[in-house]
Amino acid sequence: GEDVEQSLFLSVREGDSSVINCTYTDSSSTYLYWYKQEPGAGLQLLTYIFSNMDMKQDQRLTVLLNKKDKHLSLRIADTQTGDSAIYFCAESITSSASKIIFGSGTRLSIRP
């Protein structure tokens, strides 16, 4: 079935890099996404990668996609206190263009 898995917690020191990992099951996904949710707020699209790409960089964010292993990662360089949030990995299901399956979210906390 369709499933997206990610670890629940990550703690990093301010200024270090954060790497959040995700695995997914649908090998024919069109897009893979990273969403950010701050406390009490809805989800905000952080970045996405098309399935025929290996890497995408956007300022402090780097997304790596390994299609063979169905593994997606999000690297945040120079992590700041404002990066504290829950990060959700998600995949679009090609059998239904509107269906997006989310992982359980990784809570990123920043240590001084």
Next chain:
Amino acid sequence: NAGVTQTPKFQVLKTGQSMTLQCAQDMNHEYMSWYRQDPGMGLRLIHYSVGAGITDQGEVPNGYNVSRSTTEDFPLRLLSAAPSQTSVYFCAAKEGGTSYEQYFGPGTRLTVT
């Protein structure tokens, strides 16, 4: 341009009561979806719609009904509320075709006692 709006923001229901969560979008997007968010479980898709008059079930549809009579509105009905439906509910809208971005509403926090 308000994007996706949801009402109410908070709601408390007694077991067995029914209610409708409202969702509206002003972006003329074809696709709309309802998700519920529970701690440690991420977002799970309840129902979705690919256009006015068309709806389909997601991962967890039981206990919920939807309709899509207009492009703008996609209400979610709880027929007989149960404590297991205590959750935060998010509505989302997306352009059709190969569009990648899904826009989320601010959420409705529902408690069923």
